[in-house]
Amino acid sequence: MTGLQDLYREIILDHYRAPRNRGELPVPPAHKVEGFNPLCGDEVVLYLEVEGGVVTDVRTGGQGCSISQASTSMMSAAVKGKSVDDARTLIRAFKALMSIHESKLEGAEGTDTTEADLAGVRLGDLEALQGVVKFPVRIKCATLAWNVLAQGLDESA
Amino acid sequence: MSLDVAAIRADFPILERRIGDHRLVYLDSASSAQKPQVVLDAMDRLYATSYANVHRGVYAIAEEATAEFEAARAKVARFVGAPEAREVVFTRNATEAINLVAHTWARANLGAGDVVVLSHLEHHANVVPWHQLAAERGIELRWIPLTDDHRLDLTGLDALLDGAALLSVTAMSNVTGTIVDVPALAAAAHAAGARVLVDACQSVAQVPVDVTAWDADFVAFSSHKIYGPAGIGALWARAELLEAMPPFLGGGEMIRDVTTEGFTTNDIPWKFEAGTPAIAEAVGMGAAVDYLTAIGMDAVRAHERDLTAYALAALRDRFGDRLRIFGPPDADDRGGVVSFLFDDIHAHDVSQVVDEVGVCVRAGHHCAKPLMRILGVPATSRASFGVYNDRDDVDVLVEALGRAEAFFAL
Numbered sequence: 001m002t003g004l005q006d007l008y009r010e011i012i013l014d015h016y017r018a019p020r021n022r023g024e025l026p027v028p029p030a031h032k033v034e035g036f037n038p039l040c041g042d043e044v045v046l047y048l049e050v051e052g053g054v055v056t057d058v059r060t061g062g063q064g065c066s067i068s069q070a071s072t073s074m075m076s077a078a079v080k081g082k083s084v085d086d087a088r089t090l091i092r093a094f095k096a097l098m099s100i101h102e103s104k105l106e107g108a109e110g111t112d113t114t115e116a117d118l119a120g121v122r123l124g125d126l127e128a129l130q131g132v133v134k135f136p137v138r139i140k141c142a143t144l145a146w147n148v149l150a151q152g153l154d155e156s157a
Numbered sequence: 158m159s160l161d162v163a164a165i166r167a168d169f170p171i172l173e174r175r176i177g178d179h180r181l182v183y184l185d186s187a188s189s190a191q192k193p194q195v196v197l198d199a200m201d202r203l204y205a206t207s208y209a210n211v212h213r214g215v216y217a218i219a220e221e222a223t224a225e226f227e228a229a230r231a232k233v234a235r236f237v238g239a240p241e242a243r244e245v246v247f248t249r250n251a252t253e254a255i256n257l258v259a260h261t262w263a264r265a266n267l268g269a270g271d272v273v274v275l276s277h278l279e280h281h282a283n284v285v286p287w288h289q290l291a292a293e294r295g296i297e298l299r300w301i302p303l304t305d306d307h308r309l310d311l312t313g314l315d316a317l318l319d320g321a322a323l324l325s326v327t328a329m330s331n332v333t334g335t336i337v338d339v340p341a342l343a344a345a346a347h348a349a350g351a352r353v354l355v356d357a358c359q360s361v362a363q364v365p366v367d368v369t370a371w372d373a374d375f376v377a378f379s380s381h382k383i384y385g386p387a388g389i390g391a392l393w394a395r396a397e398l399l400e401a402m403p404p405f406l407g408g409g410e411m412i413r414d415v416t417t418e419g420f421t422t423n424d425i426p427w428k429f430e431a432g433t434p435a436i437a438e439a440v441g442m443g444a445a446v447d448y449l450t451a452i453g454m455d456a457v458r459a460h461e462r463d464l465t466a467y468a469l470a471a472l473r474d475r476f477g478d479r480l481r482i483f484g485p486p487d488a489d490d491r492g493g494v495v496s497f498l499f500d501d502i503h504a505h506d507v508s509q510v511v512d513e514v515g516v517c518v519r520a521g522h523h524c525a526k527p528l529m530r531i532l533g534v535p536a537t538s539r540a541s542f543g544v545y546n547d548r549d550d551v552d553v554l555v556e557a558l559g560r561a562e563a564f565f566a567l
Binding site (some may be wrong): 003004007008013039040041042043063064065066067135138141 | 502503504506510565
C-alpha cells in the first residue's frame with residue numbers, strides 16, 4: 001500500500017472525514033462560485049466573503065472523491081483570514097506543487113511568478129497533497145477547489 | 158456450454174502482465190475489451206504481406222487488400238444477422254455510426270416538431286447527436302423512463318411513440334447492464350410509423366445479435382468492444398434506407414463521378430465511406446468476429462450471465478446494504494456489467510484502491526450523465542466481464558473492495 005499511502009495521507013483522510021468550513025454564507029454579501037470536474041463528477045461550491053482585501057469568511061459545499069473534498073477543506077482552512085494577495089500567492093504555490101501552470105491564472109495576475117517568489121510560501125498541511133502528482137488523473141481532483149477559489153477571487157474583486 | 162476460460166485467457170497476451178506483484182484482473186471490457194493474439198496476427202499479416210489501399214489499385218496486393226477488407230465486411234454482416242454485406246457501412250466507431258444516421262437520414266427526413274424517442278439508459282453517443290439536431294432543427298426529444306429496478310418503463314410507450322419519427326435506444330445499458338427487449342420496442346415503434354435505431358455497442362459483445370430478428374432499421378456497434386481493434390465500427394441499415402439516404406462525408410471512394418459542376422454518389426455501402434478506411438482494423442474486426450463465432454455467442458451469453466449472477470450474489474453477501482448495486486436484480490435481465498457504489502466512498506477512491514492489487518474497474522459517469530442524474534449519484538464504480546474473466550476475478554474484486562471499505566472507514 002506504499003503508493004496508496006502517498007496519495008491518501010492521514011491528514012487528507014482527516015479533512016475528508018471531517019471537512020472544515022462546511023456550510024453556506026448569505027449571498028450577498030458573500031459571493032458564491034461553483035466548479036465541476038467532468039471526469040469524476042466532483043463538485044465544489046465555495047462561498048467567499050471578501051472585505052477590504054481580506055478573505056474574511058469561507059464556506060464550502062459540494063460532493064466528490066476524497067481528494068477533491070479534502071483539498072477543498074484544506075484550501076478553506078488555508079485562505080480564511082488571509083489577504084486576497086496572500087490567497088492568490090497560495091493558489092500559485094499550490095499549482096506549482098501540482099506541477100501544472102495554467103496561463104489563464106498567471107495571466108489574470110498580470111505578473112510573472114518565479115520559483116523564487118514561491119520559495120518563501122509555506123504550504124504547511126497542503127504539502128500532504130503532493131502525493132497526488134504520482135497519480136496524474138487525480139491532479140484535477142486536487143486542483144478543482146483552487147480553480148474555484150481563483151474564479152471567486154476574480155469575481156469578488 | 159461453459160467456456161474454457163483457461164484456454165481463452167491464453168489467447169490474450171496482455172493477461173500475462175503484472176501490476177506490481179499482482180496479476181492483471183481486467184474488469185473493464187464494457188469500456189473496451191482486450192485483444193486476442195489472432196486479431197493482432199491478422200492485422201500484422203495484412204501489413205506484412207498484402208497491404209495497399211483498397212478499391213483503387215489493379216496490382217496484386219491491392220486486390221488482396223480489397224478482398225480482405227470486403228471479406229471482413231461480410232463476416233461482420235453474418236455476425237449480426239444482416240441479410241446482405243452491402244448493408245454494413247464501416248465507420249470509426251459506434252458513435253460515428255449513430256452520428257451518420259443523425260447527419261444523413263435524420264437531416265433528410267426530420268424537421269421542426271418531429272419526434273425522436275430515446276430512453277433514460279442512453280450513452281451520450283445516443284443523446285448528444287439528437288440534442289444537436291434539436292438545436293439545429295427544432296425536433297422534439299421524448300424519453301422512455303425507468304422502473305425502480307432500472308429497466309425501461311414501457312407503460313406509457315404508446316403515448317411516447319405517438320407521432321414519432323424515430324425510436325433510438327440501446328439494446329443493453331453500459332451502466333446498469335439492463336437488457337432491453339428490442340423486438341417488442343421495434344414492433345411498437347413500427348406500428349406507430351417510426352424508424353428504429355439500436356445502439357448495440359454493449360450487446361454485440363455479450364449476446365447473440367440478429368438485426369433481422371430485432372426488425373430494426375439501423376444498428377450501430379464498434380469493433381473494440383468485441384475484442385477487435387479500436388478505430389473501426391459499423392452501421393448496419395436496411396439497403397433501401399441506405400440507398401435513399403444522402404451521403405455523409407464527401408471525398409474519395411464515396412463518388413461515382415465528379416465534374417466541375419458536381420458529383421454523383423457511389424453504390425452502398427461505399428457511398429458512406431469517404432477517404433481511405435481503416436483497412437487493417439477492418440481485417441482485425443473480421444478476425445475478432447471469427448474468434449467470437451468459434452466460441453459461440455450463446456456460450457458467451459451463458460458465461461456472462463453466470464459471472465453476473467455470481468458477482469451480484471458475492472457483492473450482496475459481502476457488503477449487504479452498505480453497497481448499492483444498480484440495475485435489475487436478476488442476471489437474466491442484464492448483461493455482464495455491474496455498477497455499484499458504497500454509501501460513503503466515492504467511486505474514484507474505490508477504483509484507486511482496487512488498482513493497487515491489479516484490479517481494473519471503471520469509475521465515473523460512464524458517458525451516461527442523464528442516467529446518473531436519475532440514479533441520483535455523481536458517479537459509480539463499474540465492473541464488467543469479458544470471455545477471459547472467471548469467478549476468481551470476481552473473488553479478487555470482492556476482496557479488493559473489502560480493502561477499500563476498510564481503508565476509508567470513518
